[in-house]
Amino acid sequence: MKGVVATSLGSSWSLVDDLERPKPDKHQVLVRSLVTGINPMDELMRTTDLLVKEWPVVLGCDASGEAVEVGEEVTKFKVGDGIFGCTRLGFKEYGTFQEFVGFLFLLDSHLMDEELAFKRPGNISVEEAATVGVGLLTAAICLAEGNHISFPSSPANAGDDAEWFVVLGGTSSVGQYAIKIVLAAGADETFDYKLSEIRQLNEIWSWTLGKFAGVFDVSAANTNVGLNAFREFSTASRKTFSTTNDWDTIPTSPEESIEIYRVHLGELGRYGEVKGDEINRAVKKYIPVLEDLLANGYLVPVEGEVAAVGFEQIRNGVEALGKARSGKKVLVKLQEY
Numbered sequence: 001m002k003g004v005v006a007t008s009l010g011s012s013w014s015l016v017d018d019l020e021r022p023k024p025d026k027h028q029v030l031v032r033s034l035v036t037g038i039n040p041m042d043e044l045m046r047t048t049d050l051l052v053k054e055w056p057v058v059l060g061c062d063a064s065g066e067a068v069e070v071g072e073e074v075t076k077f078k079v080g081d082g083i084f085g086c087t088r089l090g091f092k093e094y095g096t097f098q099e100f101v102g103f104l105f106l107l108d109s110h111l112m113d114e115e116l117a118f119k120r121p122g123n124i125s126v127e128e129a130a131t132v133g134v135g136l137l138t139a140a141i142c143l144a145e146g147n148h149i150s151f152p153s154s155p156a157n158a159g160d161d162a163e164w165f166v167v168l169g170g171t172s173s174v175g176q177y178a179i180k181i182v183l184a185a186g187a188d189e190t191f192d193y194k195l196s197e198i199r200q201l202n203e204i205w206s207w208t209l210g211k212f213a214g215v216f217d218v219s220a221a222n223t224n225v226g227l228n229a230f231r232e233f234s235t236a237s238r239k240t241f242s243t244t245n246d247w248d249t250i251p252t253s254p255e256e257s258i259e260i261y262r263v264h265l266g267e268l269g270r271y272g273e274v275k276g277d278e279i280n281r282a283v284k285k286y287i288p289v290l291e292d293l294l295a296n297g298y299l300v301p302v303e304g305e306v307a308a309v310g311f312e313q314i315r316n317g318v319e320a321l322g323k324a325r326s327g328k329k330v331l332v333k334l335q336e337y
């Protein structure tokens with residue numbers, strides 16, 4: 001079958017037609033990959049080796065497709081169902097840049113791993129679904145596990161100290177989902193991350209007057225702004241900082257009372273590993289809640305844009321992500337449906 005592989009670290013994308021069609025295990029769903037979201041991880045993995053288990057590798061993790069074969073113990077999906085979400089990163093059989101993707105493959109058969117994928121409700125199109133997986137899961141897990149925000153409710157309900165919630169990187173796809181979860185109506189105020197740190201802190205102060213207890217650094221690049229905003233003017237007694245940056249050391253002292261939460265979505269599906277088991281548990285817990293919010297229209301997918309069509313064009317899609325397309329999730333339509 002057809003797909004796009006990176007043969008070795010740093011090699012360019014190659015179109016191949018000799019990939020083996022994965023065989024679903026008893027808890028596995030085989031998915032016809034219809035539309036893929038392009039994710040910053042695709043290029044990062046190709047050029048750095050991060051999370052890649054084996055070369056050649058098929059990349060792509062923001063999946064949207066159709067179940068074409070289900071394992072004998074799968075109960076959530078049947079053939080023909082729409083299925084989407086974040087696939088396991090770094091393993092050849094799971095990358096979305098191929099015709100058929102093994103989804104939910106289990107190493108440990110007692111786990112109900114099918115709960116790591118979303119079932120597509122009728123009000124969400126195949127394209128819309130391709131914007132959801134990584135963005136919504138990352139946002140929801142950080143807000144719930146890191147900032148203790150129960151959704152769908154605003155942090156304004158959490159007391160005077162939490163009148164505001166600060167999202168750093170609100171134009172990214174994760175950031176847009178975070179804003180939708182925290183405040184369905186959208187952000188109240190915005191500021192530009194390209195300003196100096198001092199000016200960003202001034203902006204945060206001018207809007208919040210220190211009345212915030214939670215920060216989510218979606219960008220993975222603004223640890224200092226977030227922590228210094230807490231240190232300089234947050235009036236909250238309990239402060240929570242969640243971040244997508246799971247590699248740098250984050251320097252805080254116990255006296256500062258800042259709880260740090262780092263998300264590890266890239267470890268999804270890695271059973272028996274500490275970070276993998278932690279993120280699997282969180283994803284299983286929140287998928288049913290998020291499926292309901294999507295199906296009843298409380299959560300609406302972020303805007304996507306098909307930048308390329310066909311496996312031959314995946315490289316163009318990846319390059320499109322590198323060009324400024326602020327606010328829109330880049331999609332590649334892989335096959336007709």
Ligand SMILES: NC(=O)c1ccc[n+]([C@@H]2O[C@H](COP(=O)([O-])OP(=O)(O)OC[C@H]3O[C@@H](n4cnc5c(N)ncnc54)[C@H](OP(=O)(O)O)[C@@H]3O)[C@@H](O)[C@H]2O)c1
Pocket residue numbers: 039040041134135138168169170171172173174175193218219220221222243244245246263264265266324325326327
């Ligand atoms: N650890 C994990 O498990 C995990 C999971 C998911 C995502 N992530 C990471 O989270 C980040 C966001 O992912 P994504 O998929 O949402 O990315 P994305 O949709 O591609 O977002 C990129 C956008 O972020 C904005 N941006 C870039 N640098 C920024 C900065 N320093 N401060 C604020 N905003 C900035 C840019 O906005 P403009 O175009 O307006 O300049 C850009 O459009 C990435 O670094 C990704 O690798 C980590």
